[in-house]
Amino acid sequence: MTLLKVEDIKVYFPIRGGLFHTVVDHVRAVDGVSFELQKGETYGLVGESGSGKSTTGKAIVKLHQVTAGTITFQGKDLTYLSRGEMKPFRKDIQMIFQDPYSSLNPKKRVLDIIAEPIRNFERVSVTEERKIVQQYLERVGLNPDSIYKYPHEFSGGQRQRIGIARSLTLKPKLIIADEPVSALDVSVQAQVLNFLQDLQKEFQLTYLFVGHDLGVIRHMCDRIGVMYRGRLVEEGTSQDIYKNPQHIYTKRLMAAVPDLSPDARGQKIGLRKQVAEEYKQLYSTFFDENGRAYDLKPISATHKVALP
Amino acid sequence: MEKELLRVENLTTSFCIDDQYYAAVDDLSFAVHENEIVAIVGESGCGKSALALSIMQLHDKKRTKSEGSIIYKGTNLLNEAESKLNKVRGRHISMIFQEPLTALNPLMTVGKQIEESLHYHTDLSKKQQKAKTLTLLEQVGIPYPKRTYKQYPHELSGGMRQRVMIAIAVACSPSLVIADEPTTALDVTIQAQILDLLKDIQQKTKMGIIFITHDLGVVAEIADQVIVMYAGQIVEKGSVKTILERPLHPYTKSLLHSIPTVKKEKNRLHVIQGMVPSIAKMNRSGCRFKERIPWISVQSHAQFPRLHEVEPGHFVRCTCYKQFHFPKEGGTAIR
Numbered sequence: 001m002t003l004l005k006v007e008d009i010k011v012y013f014p015i016r017g018g019l020f021h022t023v024v025d026h027v028r029a030v031d032g033v034s035f036e037l038q039k040g041e042t043y044g045l046v047g048e049s050g051s052g053k054s055t056t057g058k059a060i061v062k063l064h065q066v067t068a069g070t071i072t073f074q075g076k077d078l079t080y081l082s083r084g085e086m087k088p089f090r091k092d093i094q095m096i097f098q099d100p101y102s103s104l105n106p107k108k109r110v111l112d113i114i115a116e117p118i119r120n121f122e123r124v125s126v127t128e129e130r131k132i133v134q135q136y137l138e139r140v141g142l143n144p145d146s147i148y149k150y151p152h153e154f155s156g157g158q159r160q161r162i163g164i165a166r167s168l169t170l171k172p173k174l175i176i177a178d179e180p181v182s183a184l185d186v187s188v189q190a191q192v193l194n195f196l197q198d199l200q201k202e203f204q205l206t207y208l209f210v211g212h213d214l215g216v217i218r219h220m221c222d223r224i225g226v227m228y229r230g231r232l233v234e235e236g237t238s239q240d241i242y243k244n245p246q247h248i249y250t251k252r253l254m255a256a257v258p259d260l261s262p263d264a265r266g267q268k269i270g271l272r273k274q275v276a277e278e279y280k281q282l283y284s285t286f287f288d289e290n291g292r293a294y295d296l297k298p299i300s301a302t303h304k305v306a307l308p
Numbered sequence: 309m310e311k312e313l314l315r316v317e318n319l320t321t322s323f324c325i326d327d328q329y330y331a332a333v334d335d336l337s338f339a340v341h342e343n344e345i346v347a348i349v350g351e352s353g354c355g356k357s358a359l360a361l362s363i364m365q366l367h368d369k370k371r372t373k374s375e376g377s378i379i380y381k382g383t384n385l386l387n388e389a390e391s392k393l394n395k396v397r398g399r400h401i402s403m404i405f406q407e408p409l410t411a412l413n414p415l416m417t418v419g420k421q422i423e424e425s426l427h428y429h430t431d432l433s434k435k436q437q438k439a440k441t442l443t444l445l446e447q448v449g450i451p452y453p454k455r456t457y458k459q460y461p462h463e464l465s466g467g468m469r470q471r472v473m474i475a476i477a478v479a480c481s482p483s484l485v486i487a488d489e490p491t492t493a494l495d496v497t498i499q500a501q502i503l504d505l506l507k508d509i510q511q512k513t514k515m516g517i518i519f520i521t522h523d524l525g526v527v528a529e530i531a532d533q534v535i536v537m538y539a540g541q542i543v544e545k546g547s548v549k550t551i552l553e554r555p556l557h558p559y560t561k562s563l564l565h566s567i568p569t570v571k572k573e574k575n576r577l578h579v580i581q582g583m584v585p586s587i588a589k590m591n592r593s594g595c596r597f598k599e600r601i602p603w604i605s606v607q608s609h610a611q612f613p614r615l616h617e618v619e620p621g622h623f624v625r626c627t628c629y630k631q632f633h634f635p636k637e638g639g640t641a642i643r
Contacts, residue, residue, distance in 0.1 A: 219568030256500035258525030
């Protein structure tokens with residue numbers, strides 16, 4: 001079942017300049033991206049910084065206004081809904097932010113942070129609310145007695161789990177995770193990733209997982225979209241992308257991933273040089289004259305590549 | 309064996325917290341040779357950066373105490389006066405910092421910042437300084453050196469800024485460079501470029517590099533020797549191959565087990581329980597890692613584990629590695 005369908009969305013930011021501060025050009029942060037999320041799957045968006053992956057995620061929850069295109073959630077078009085009309089859908093789509101240090105209000109207690117979505121959408125008594133918060137705190141592995149603490153009293157991993165608890169309280173259907181582990185240490189990262197997988201099973205969640213760490217994306221995602229300069233250049237199952245990358249940019253990305261065996265080192269440097277060379281040569285066959293990637297074309301049932 | 313560049317012996321660096329000194333770097337000894345890249349790995353809070361700053365003596369003298377010896381070319385840097393140190397820093401030992409945007413001066417052009425170090429440490433004329441700066445910029449792979457020379461740090465991308473940092477660090481051809489997480493803030497593709505660049509420069513100049521990182525993938529790419537730090541101590545030391553392929557210490561094993569890699573299929577990641585103890589609350593006797601592997605029986609931890617050689621060139625602290633195993637069910641409960 002298709003839960004979310006994103007069709008050809010564009011997010012342009014105006015560049016103003018000149019005498020009357022008029023719009024002279026646009027930054028094409030997202031420039032025609034389409035994908036679908038099936039219920040219960042994890043879809044990964046990968047790319048370098050500036051490739052528009054976070055902007056895509058944020059556009060879905062309408063933190064950025066879409067310039068063109070449609071976003072369909074459970075068969076309903078969300079793209080041009082007003083704030084009020086959007087409200088019922090906010091319950092179903094939640095977001096986990098990248099930086100656990102800036103996404104929690106430092107002046108609020110954990111209780112208030114986690115209860116905020118409940119207060120906005122449901123009518124529950126104070127005692128019941130506290131019970132719900134404690135239950136979720138326990139579920140994310142934090143001490144239920146810590147509801148009166150403030151965010152600064154927790155470590156990075158614990159804060160990220162507070163953010164996750166907050167996103168769960170309304171029992172959402174879709175969670176957009178915007179680089180949820182990139183600010184964390186490896187051991188804490190493992191904890192959060194395992195935990196996200198457990199939650200997915202328990203609550204039948206669908207994830208849109210935005211990230212730049214190819215190891216993490218491989219670990220978490222069923223299907224992956226590779227973004228470059230606001231466009232998808234390749235999409236497929238993780239097998240397709242990691243074992244059989246077709247687009248020259250995806251190949252370059254894969255070649256850049258450090259290998260854990262020191263023996264492969266020399267080989268890896270050679271491979272990178274070769275791919276960089278190939279990238280220069282084949283640039284014009286994979287990108288049009290404006291440096292824009294072509295539209296995705298299917299090359300197998302699951303695998304799509306941006307080819308002319 | 310190449311010539312020894314720097315020897316750190318029994319270095320202890322303590323920070324003052326509430327009128328008490330606590331060691332963040334605890335009795336550390338190692339050496340760096342010419343033409344060698346020594347990687348120092350560990351989670352945040354293990355004392356990696358504290359170590360780097362101790363070698364450079366950049367800690368606030370009023371609140372830190374360093375004991376032991378840091379021997380560079382026969383002199384102990386810990387006993388040198390500040391004026392002497394200024395001649396060493398940047399000239400013989402230089403540093404690449406993690407976040408180039410905070411380490412570079414936002415009000416100075418890139419060219420001037422590179423020239424600054426040449427100005428202090430060499431007697432080149434203004435003209436020669438500029439020429440040298442332009443060649444340096446070219447060496448670190450900046451496409452338009454003449455234009456970049458006049459630009460400010462904010463006009464450059466993260467990768468370009470890091471290249472500028474490297475240019476500053478290698479400007480006076482130091483014999484040792486300390487790189488403190490130089491690629492952490494960068495994308496994988498840029499990271500690969502920077503690593504290749506560093507390796508390239510290192511091979512040409514035969515300098516030694518102390519490379520601090522928490523990313524074991526990066527270690528595999530660049531290091532010759534690896535030092536694994538935990539709670540201020542060295543817990544394991546050896547060549548890259550030994551450490552990554554035949555690790556012995558439970559901490560090294562756990563770290564390697566907890567990273568998701570491109571090669572592994574979806575399975576559960578190992579979670580290291582708990583976290584790195586804070587220096588003030590740390591239990592300093594026995595294996596410092598024992599709290600994070602509670603399923604290992606207490607008897608297998610020695611009271612004061614020493615760093616001992618288990619095979620030539622491979623050192624391990626702690627005796628519990630002989631009994632160490634991962635818990636049965638892939639991951640452990642989150643707590």
